[in-house]
Amino acid sequence: MNTTGADNHVRGKLEELSLFFEISQILDQSLDLKQVIQPVLTAVTDHLGMLRGTITLLNRKSGEILIEAAYGLSPTERKRGRYKLGEGITGKVVQSGQSKVIPRIDEEPEFLNRTGARRGKPSEAVSFICVPVKIGSETIGALSVDRSFPGEEALQEDLRILTVVASLIAQAVKIRQTVMEEREQLLAENSRLHKELEEKFRPSNIIGNSKAMQHVFDMMAQVSRSDATVLIRGESGTGKELVAQAIHYNSARAAKPLIKVNCAALPETVIESELFGHEKGAFTGAISTRKGRFEMANGGTIFLDEIGDLSAMTQVKLLRVLQEKEFERVGGNETIRTNVRVIAATNRDLERAMEEGLFREDLYYRLNVFPIHLPPLRERRNDILLLADHFIATYREENHKPIQRISTPAIDLLSNYHWPGNVRELENCIERAVLLSADGVIHSHHLPPSLQSAESTNTQIHGSLQDSLDNLERELLMDALKSTKGNMAKAARMLDITERIMGLRVKKHGIDPRNYRTRM
Numbered sequence: 001m002n003t004t005g006a007d008n009h010v011r012g013k014l015e016e017l018s019l020f021f022e023i024s025q026i027l028d029q030s031l032d033l034k035q036v037i038q039p040v041l042t043a044v045t046d047h048l049g050m051l052r053g054t055i056t057l058l059n060r061k062s063g064e065i066l067i068e069a070a071y072g073l074s075p076t077e078r079k080r081g082r083y084k085l086g087e088g089i090t091g092k093v094v095q096s097g098q099s100k101v102i103p104r105i106d107e108e109p110e111f112l113n114r115t116g117a118r119r120g121k122p123s124e125a126v127s128f129i130c131v132p133v134k135i136g137s138e139t140i141g142a143l144s145v146d147r148s149f150p151g152e153e154a155l156q157e158d159l160r161i162l163t164v165v166a167s168l169i170a171q172a173v174k175i176r177q178t179v180m181e182e183r184e185q186l187l188a189e190n191s192r193l194h195k196e197l198e199e200k201f202r203p204s205n206i207i208g209n210s211k212a213m214q215h216v217f218d219m220m221a222q223v224s225r226s227d228a229t230v231l232i233r234g235e236s237g238t239g240k241e242l243v244a245q246a247i248h249y250n251s252a253r254a255a256k257p258l259i260k261v262n263c264a265a266l267p268e269t270v271i272e273s274e275l276f277g278h279e280k281g282a283f284t285g286a287i288s289t290r291k292g293r294f295e296m297a298n299g300g301t302i303f304l305d306e307i308g309d310l311s312a313m314t315q316v317k318l319l320r321v322l323q324e325k326e327f328e329r330v331g332g333n334e335t336i337r338t339n340v341r342v343i344a345a346t347n348r349d350l351e352r353a354m355e356e357g358l359f360r361e362d363l364y365y366r367l368n369v370f371p372i373h374l375p376p377l378r379e380r381r382n383d384i385l386l387l388a389d390h391f392i393a394t395y396r397e398e399n400h401k402p403i404q405r406i407s408t409p410a411i412d413l414l415s416n417y418h419w420p421g422n423v424r425e426l427e428n429c430i431e432r433a434v435l436l437s438a439d440g441v442i443h444s445h446h447l448p449p450s451l452q453s454a455e456s457t458n459t460q461i462h463g464s465l466q467d468s469l470d471n472l473e474r475e476l477l478m479d480a481l482k483s484t485k486g487n488m489a490k491a492a493r494m495l496d497i498t499e500r501i502m503g504l505r506v507k508k509h510g511i512d513p514r515n516y517r518t519r520m
Contacts, residue, residue, distance in 0.1 A: 016161060019047040023165060027172040032344045038069040044165055045071045048158060050145040054081060055169070057141035060096055065094050077115040087512035088112035090142050093130045097139040099163065101155055102128040123158065125149035129159055131166045135174045162327030177474065181456040206242055207390050212381035216372060223370045224250040229322065231367045232345040234374030237424030240306060240345040243372065248301040253341060258301030259293045266304035271314050273330050282331025293330065294321060294338050301341045307367065309361060315360045322366045377419040379424060384414055387423060392442065402440045413451045486517035
């Protein structure tokens with residue numbers, strides 16, 4: 001090879017590498033294939049000096065091969081470029097997955113000129129090259145170009161270059177297909193989880209048929225479709241969080257986030273940062289900017305549990321968010337607007353807290369737009385067995401225990417207990433009982449000691465009330481004498497009685513004070 005030929009060869013290779021690099025950069029610019037496929041075709045035709053070019057893709061549903069990008073074709077000509085599998089050169093390439101090189105299209109009877117772009121052109125030797133775009137063994141389309149006949153050797157060189165370009169396009173399509181499939185899977189999973197949440201937290205799944213709970217359900221139905229601020233009140237364990245979730249998932253904001261904040265669980269030093277976020281360097285340990293819960297809940301709902309435990313300073317900032325719908329991060333100057341529905345909950349007596357100066361009156365009225373009171377379990381005894389059945393079904397499935405029923409003595413204990421811990425305490429009792437049961441029945445002895453009665457434990461009181469009082473009096477006298485080392489006067493003062501009464505009681509119970517004088 002002479003020097004000029006070597007230089008031309010090197011120049012050609014550099015141009016070829018430059019083309020491949022340019023195409024790779026174009027394909028990396030967007031995941032939307034329609035945005036990059038036309039620039040890719042333009043780069044190919046510019047570098048290779050082509051007359052016309054097309055990228056066609058197979059529509060799997062219709063079985064048609066359509067032009068997705070074209071160079072040198074009018075919009076009308078491009079629309080006419082539709083092929084069936086096996087139809088014309090393009091159809092045969094897509095069907096077979098094999099490249100075709102037509103040195104002179106005017107001598108090829110299978111060349112259809114479907115677009116009409118070559119009709120009426122001056123007689124010239126035009127070549128046609130068509131290569132498949134394949135993902136694995138599947139052909140998804142074709143890359144084709146027209147060019148003036150350059151000779152057989154040059155046509156083979158063009159075929160090699162176009163095959164590489166088609167491979168780059170195929171890889172880009174494969175990546176986009178993978179991304180789209182993953183995105184569809186994530187969307188489907190998100191939709192499934194969202195439906196599960198809606199099902200789990202819909203009001204009908206809050207167990208209760210009592211009149212008190214029916215009133216709660218009516219209140220929830222009225223407020224769910226609005227954006228009104230809700231204040232849920234009730235003792236601990238009554239299900240305030242469950243009601244907040246049901247309101248959110250039955251509202252117009254259901255597709256947006258529900259962010260929960262337990263105000264009592266967060267130290268006063270971090271509650272402001274948790275709610276409103278902070279800027280980098282705002283305080284020791286703030287190594288980066290962090291969004292607060294209000295920003296995370298934008299468009300959705302924020303649930304502020306134990307709202308009565310907020311500090312005075314945080315109450316002021318929360319009041320501003322409720323009034324102005326804006327705030328600043330800790331250490332920041334930028335005012336951030338937010339569109340958040342607030343649902344608050346508390347077991348505290350806020351009215352008394354206001355009287356004591358512990359809770360702001362203006363914040364109270366901002367939160368108390370739509371109050372919902374959850375009754376304690378002792379005021380809805382008709383729901384106790386419904387709830388027990390529900391929890392048995394839940395923990396029976398979780399623990400694979402074949403629990404069939406609750407025994408009559410156990411039902412009596414559940415029904416007569418005063419439930420200071422409300423529904424949460426009942427749930428814990430049932431979970432424990434399910435784990436302890438070995439015969440498919442919840443018995444009374446499976447319930448905690450706090451629920452047991454004298455009858456269920458066979459610990460009935462024996463003897464009269466007077467006997468019990470006498471025994472107690474005797475124990476108190478003996479303890480006092482033991483503490484005073486048998487000193488009757490000191491023992492009388494300790495029991496807040498006279499020495500005369502002390503003497504009478506000691507004589508009544510047959511206690512000898514001398515027995516305690518040497519004891520330590």
